[in-house]
Amino acid sequence: MEIRTAQSREDGAAIAITDLRARLELDGRSAPDFVALHFAVGLDPEDMASAAPAAFGTAALHAGTSCLGVMGADGLCLDGAGSGAFAIWDPGGSYGTASAELGADAAGAARAALRAALDRAGRPGELPDMVWLTIAPGREEAVLEGLRAVLGSETLIVGGSAADNDVSGRWALFGPDGLYRDGIVVSVLFPTRPIASVYKSGYSPIGPNGLVTKAAGRKLIEIDGRPAASVLHEWSGGVVPISATVPQSILATTALWPLGRIMRHVAGVPFHLIVHPATVCPDGSVDLFADVAVGDRLFQMRGTADSIIGRAGQVAGSARAMAGGTVSGALMVYCGGCMLAMRDRLDEVATSVSDALGEVPWIGVFTFGEQGMPAGDTARHGNLMISCSVFAGPDA
Structure with a gap:
């Protein structure tokens, strides 16, 4: 070869x-x-x-x-x-x-x-x-x-x-x-x-997490029964905004603040598959770049440049x-x-x-x-x- x-x-x-x-x-x-x-x-x-x-x-x-x-x-x-x-x-x-x-x-x-x-x-x-x-x-x-x-x-x-x-x-x-x-x-x-x-990936969980209670493919609607945008706003300390009247792109701001799902544990360490939030919608939902389903547990992840x-x-x-x-x-x-x-x-x-x-x-x-x-x-x-x-x- x-x-x-x-x-x-x-x-x-x-x-x-x-x-x-x-x-x-x-x-x-x-x-x-x-x-x-x-x-x-x-x-x-x-x-x-x-x-x-x-x-x-x-x-x-x-x-x-x-x-x-x-x-x-x-x-x-x-x-x-x-x-x-x-x-x-x-x-x-x-x-x-x-x-x-x-x-x-x-x-x-x-x-x-x-x-x-x-x-x-x-x-x-x-x-x-x-x-x-x-x-x-x-x-x-x-x-x-x-x-x-x-x-x-x-x-x-x-x-x-x-x-x-x-x-x-x-x-x-x-x-x-x-x-x-x-x-x-x-x-x-x-x-x-x-x-x-x-x-x-280069990200680690920082603590906050919750269950998806409403979703449709790549649209995350609710976490723990609450509007997804409100939850992510709290988890990220305001990095994720709450859109009032028009959809708002959050691709850049969430590049260091994505979400993660545990797929399995390797040697006792959880492997998180990363989900990138893309857009906050006026109805409080958040569009993603990957599918999520009701029952998924999402974790707030954090990355740094280094x-x-x-x-x-x-x-x-x-x-x-x-x-x-x-x-x-x-x-x-x-x-x-x-x-x-x-x-x-x-x-x-x-x-x-x-x-x-x-x-x-x-x-x-x-x-x-x-x-x-x-x-x-x-x-x-x-x-x-x-x-x-x-x-x-x-x-x-």
Whole structure:
């Protein structure tokens, strides 16, 4: 197995793809067996989808937009048009990619795309070592339900929700079957080297908690029988406002004050899956970036700049240790909300990841929702999360 990565700051789609191809040194060698391509919406997605297939030469081409750009072994590409490519050559492995519109049945679309990806990998009916996933924001839980219906609960599913620069809905994603604004790209990976993946956040509970007593999908209506906005206003010491007449965005203010749900305990320590409050509504409800249900216990979580910045390197280091200490390459998913909140210190995040992984190629994407597998659990969708998936080196 060989892994190479490339990053570009070129601000036109055609020239960015040409630059990535040159940096991957594709001329005079066989096409990669798999390419993950992630880029900011400053690069026109239609032009990227037009130029990328011929440039990279692989049928297993997986692409999606990333908030403002990417990070990686070459640092930050965050000018609003940054791009990055993660390429694998692995003749003994199997790789397949498929894409689809989510339509009215997101779970069904996910099942169909997954089966198509497995067919293209030449491994129908088998369980991949990892699924790499990009989804349009909004129905991630349904997509995971569809994937688990085919794969079971133990297959590693990792990825992130496509993002734009300002939550205006300009995200896009594409694969062999087309370009989508409300779609899914699924890649199945059967590499010749083991994969290790870690999925965590940089937040801790600070005490206040309560039961969801009324909710509808991603709308949190009541906690302990009271309007959700009033409860969160109290828990956060006023950080969450109480909207009087119009919906009010709280994405920025709650980046350090999200909510958490305990999914399981690992060595006696609770694992909190993070939920990011997005909007306070005039009726006292709060719109979220993840589903909640009646009976869920929500905890007020708190993060700091240092905890969010430092956690990326810790996650990367843990993944490297799980892989035996020697790594061929890595894919990182880092929440776009965390990135925007910490943008003036993001170079520290990239440096901490490189320090933890060592001199290996890696690419990090900034997403509006993160999918990963907590220790001992099934794949989950969360917000303000971080994942790092590493491919073990030959000496691991």
